[in-house]
Amino acid sequence: MKKIARLMAAALAAALLLSTAGCGSADGKTHLTFQIWDVFQRDGMQAVCDAYTAQHPDVVIEVQVTSWNEYWTKLEAAGESNTMPDIFWMHTDQILYYADFGILADLTDVYDEVDPDFFTKHYSDISIGNASGTDGRIYGIPKDKDNVVLVYNKEMFDAAGVAYPDETWTWDDLTDASAKVYAATGKYGYMAYNDEQLGYWNFVYQKGGYILDPETNIHAGYTQPATMEAIKYYVDLQKNDWCPNQAYFAETSPGTAFLAGQGSMYFEGSWNLLPNMLNYPDMVGKWDIAPLPACPDPDSGDGRATISNGLCYATAARGKNLEIVKDVLRFFGSEEGQRIQGESGAAIPAYLGLEDSWTTQFQKLDYLLDVQVCYDQFDHVVQYINNASRRKWKPTVADEMVRVYNGSNIEESLARMQAIADSYVTTD
Amino acid sequence: MNKKMSKAASSEQRWGWFMVAPTIIGLLVLNVWPFIQTIWASFCEHLGFGHYRFIGLDNYINMFQNADFWKATGNTLLFVVLTVPVGIFLSLLVAVMLNAKVKFKGGFRTIFFLPMVCAPAAVTMVWRWIFNADYGVLNQIFGTHVKWITDPNVALISCAVVAIWSAIGYDAVLLLSGLQNISKSYYEAASIDGAGKIKQFFSITLPMVSPTLFVTMIMRLMASLKVYDLIYMMVEETNPALTNVQSLIYLFYRESFVAGSRGSGSAIAVWTVLLIGIATVFQFWGQKKWVNYEV
Numbered sequence: 001m002k003k004i005a006r007l008m009a010a011a012l013a014a015a016l017l018l019s020t021a022g023c024g025s026a027d028g029k030t031h032l033t034f035q036i037w038d039v040f041q042r043d044g045m046q047a048v049c050d051a052y053t054a055q056h057p058d059v060v061i062e063v064q065v066t067s068w069n070e071y072w073t074k075l076e077a078a079g080e081s082n083t084m085p086d087i088f089w090m091h092t093d094q095i096l097y098y099a100d101f102g103i104l105a106d107l108t109d110v111y112d113e114v115d116p117d118f119f120t121k122h123y124s125d126i127s128i129g130n131a132s133g134t135d136g137r138i139y140g141i142p143k144d145k146d147n148v149v150l151v152y153n154k155e156m157f158d159a160a161g162v163a164y165p166d167e168t169w170t171w172d173d174l175t176d177a178s179a180k181v182y183a184a185t186g187k188y189g190y191m192a193y194n195d196e197q198l199g200y201w202n203f204v205y206q207k208g209g210y211i212l213d214p215e216t217n218i219h220a221g222y223t224q225p226a227t228m229e230a231i232k233y234y235v236d237l238q239k240n241d242w243c244p245n246q247a248y249f250a251e252t253s254p255g256t257a258f259l260a261g262q263g264s265m266y267f268e269g270s271w272n273l274l275p276n277m278l279n280y281p282d283m284v285g286k287w288d289i290a291p292l293p294a295c296p297d298p299d300s301g302d303g304r305a306t307i308s309n310g311l312c313y314a315t316a317a318r319g320k321n322l323e324i325v326k327d328v329l330r331f332f333g334s335e336e337g338q339r340i341q342g343e344s345g346a347a348i349p350a351y352l353g354l355e356d357s358w359t360t361q362f363q364k365l366d367y368l369l370d371v372q373v374c375y376d377q378f379d380h381v382v383q384y385i386n387n388a389s390r391r392k393w394k395p396t397v398a399d400e401m402v403r404v405y406n407g408s409n410i411e412e413s414l415a416r417m418q419a420i421a422d423s424y425v426t427t428d
Numbered sequence: 429m430n431k432k433m434s435k436a437a438s439s440e441q442r443w444g445w446f447m448v449a450p451t452i453i454g455l456l457v458l459n460v461w462p463f464i465q466t467i468w469a470s471f472c473e474h475l476g477f478g479h480y481r482f483i484g485l486d487n488y489i490n491m492f493q494n495a496d497f498w499k500a501t502g503n504t505l506l507f508v509v510l511t512v513p514v515g516i517f518l519s520l521l522v523a524v525m526l527n528a529k530v531k532f533k534g535g536f537r538t539i540f541f542l543p544m545v546c547a548p549a550a551v552t553m554v555w556r557w558i559f560n561a562d563y564g565v566l567n568q569i570f571g572t573h574v575k576w577i578t579d580p581n582v583a584l585i586s587c588a589v590v591a592i593w594s595a596i597g598y599d600a601v602l603l604l605s606g607l608q609n610i611s612k613s614y615y616e617a618a619s620i621d622g623a624g625k626i627k628q629f630f631s632i633t634l635p636m637v638s639p640t641l642f643v644t645m646i647m648r649l650m651a652s653l654k655v656y657d658l659i660y661m662m663v664e665e666t667n668p669a670l671t672n673v674q675s676l677i678y679l680f681y682r683e684s685f686v687a688g689s690r691g692s693g694s695a696i697a698v699w700t701v702l703l704i705g706i707a708t709v710f711q712f713w714g715q716k717k718w719v720n721y722e723v
Contacts, residue, residue: 072685073685076477079477080477080478097476097688101476101477103477193666194666195666246578246666246668247561247575247578247579247667247668248561248562248578249666250577250578250663250664250666250667250668250669251556251559251560251561251562251577251578252560252562252563391687391688392687392688392689394686394687395665395682395683395686395687396687398665398666399496399670399671401666402665402666402667402668402670402671403671405666405668406580406668
């Protein structure tokens with residue numbers, strides 16, 4: 001009996017040893033993991049990694065993709081147990097939570113030996129802002145930047161005899177064209193659905209309102225007059241015959257409806273343009289993009305605005321391979337690393353002056369989308385709205401927004417949204 | 429005490445422990461310890477990344493004052509009422525039919541069991557297409573325009589339909605095993621005594637299958653109280669019907685992982701466990717009245 005037990009114990013110990021040995025690098029190279037959430041960008045990220053490992057043969061980088069929802073659950077658990085991937089994408093929604101808690105490595109001085117002003121020279125304030133913690137230090141290497149554009153169906157515009165949208169368009173042109181297209185073709189006009197980044201945020205800033213006050217970035221502005229008016233205008237768009245209601249959008253997203261030829265216009269993030277071209281080959285050539293329509297009577301500003309977000313590459317403060325990872329990140333943020341990313345079509349590089357490298361993949365298609373619109377719009381961008389407490393009030397405010405679409409009094413709902421957001425300011 | 433015997437006995441005991449150790453350790457590490465942690469977390473505020481601060485009963489006080497929480501509790505109970513009785517009844521019906529002398533019995537059994545084999549996410553995706561108000565098959569066939577998953581009054585029923593559909597096969601197989609244990613001689617004797625099929629069902633089948641029926645009911649009840657994945661897949665966060673469909677565990681997910689308030693999320697989890705406990709106690713108390721353990 002005892003012999004058997006000993007044998008089993010020995011076998012177990014051997015198995016354990018073997019499994020731990022598997023984790024170490026048998027080939028003497030440094031193995032790094034790189035976690036992302038967008039399967040569409042896998043090849044692009046791989047290309048950037050390959051360029052680095054070609055220069056540094058002693059490093060191997062493995063790109064891993066996890067779906068968006070799982071990504072954050074996993075990353076948080078990994079942060080708790082100090083088992084984070086060596087490199088990972090960070091999103092503006094989450095960076096403050098991670099950075100302010102000391103989970104992310106401070107990368108502010110990562111380029112000091114190259115050029116102490118590297119970040120401010122090559123990246124916009126918005127890109128740096130999206131990669132910074134509340135303390136103003138930089139916790140991520142800016143990866144890309146995006147903005148929101150108006151996508152329209154050329155065939156439906158032709159059928160209705162309406163001129164294509166251009167930079168002179170205002171909200172009035174948007175609704176006029178919607179009505180005309182609907183009358184002529186029976187297809188929906190502008191599809192306005194319950195969304196922040198691709199929806200009412202744009203209208204709020206065009207009108208001259210704000211979600212978080214631009215000066216302190218602390219106080220919410222849901223009851224600010226311009227904000228209220230813009231949200232009301234946006235929600236009421238669904239009262240038109242040419243716009244489906246929220247019940248429709250809960251089942252069929254505007255993008256799906258548009259690409260299935262059910263509607264003529266919607267707002268789309270620049271990051272989805274190439275996937276839409278590639279995934280819907282039958283639609284290629286039938287649609288194009290235009291700048292977001294401007295507010296005709298803004299309370300302040302020129303009526304133009306489009307929300308711009310950007311991801312960044314981050315690493316754990318307590319990472320095991322921190323020095324090597326910093327070198328990899330230095331490359332990711334360099335001109336070469338950013339150019340490869342752009343040319344792969346993954347996203348518009350955050351690196352200033354390299355924006356149009358992103359056109360490369362579009363040029364390979366049968367129809368060249370007017371991507372210049374995306375680059376030009378960077379003159380009117382508003383930084384993606386975020387602060388440290390938004391993470392906590394976001395779901396409750398979103399619930400309130402659902403109530404607005406269900407017909408609750410919009411002034412009362414906005415007042416409640418304001419109160420919810422305010423309640424987190426006082427406790428902080 | 430005989431020394432030799434006790435040595436053999438203690439050796440056997442040790443081996444006994446050794447053999448059940450994997451299960452016991454698994455249970456302790458994966459179930460009991462997290463449960464204790466959850467109870468602890470429900471009295472704390474989650475500061476982030478596993479750091480908690482004790483705040484006493486605040487999470488519970490906030491929870492009981494939250495209208496969405498009561499709505500979710502109501503939704504969950506309604507979901508149980510919608511799925512358990514109908515689901516069990518249909519499962520029993522299917523089991524009885526599969527137990528009868530029909531052709532292609534094996535084929536039918538496979539077909540009814542199939543939903544259980546499919547991933548719930550895939551099942552829900554297909555049902556969403558079927559239910560789609562504008563382009564779905566269901567409305568096309570009937571020529572109606574019912575908003576199956578976005579009308580606040582209908583959405584929960586639609587979810588219940590999918591839940592029942594997914595569970596029938598599994599429950600029916602369980603019940604079938606119970607039915608097959610009933611000796612044929614009872615039915616023969618009953619026929620000779622002149623009892624019809626329906627009389628036979630209520631006087632023989634139902635009492636004899638009641639222990640299996642009881643187990644199936646307990647399992648289905650727990651599963652219904654814990655419903656999450658189906659509703660999560662079916663109803664997205666911008667769906668107008670969200671608050672009318674949101675189950676307790678869905679609310680728990682949104683509190684814990686979307687808002688990051690694991691403390692208040694844990695309080696919802698503890699409340700759900702409490703509900704399941706109460707329901708199970710009632711069932712065990714009720715079983716004395718109708719479950720027949722004599723063969």
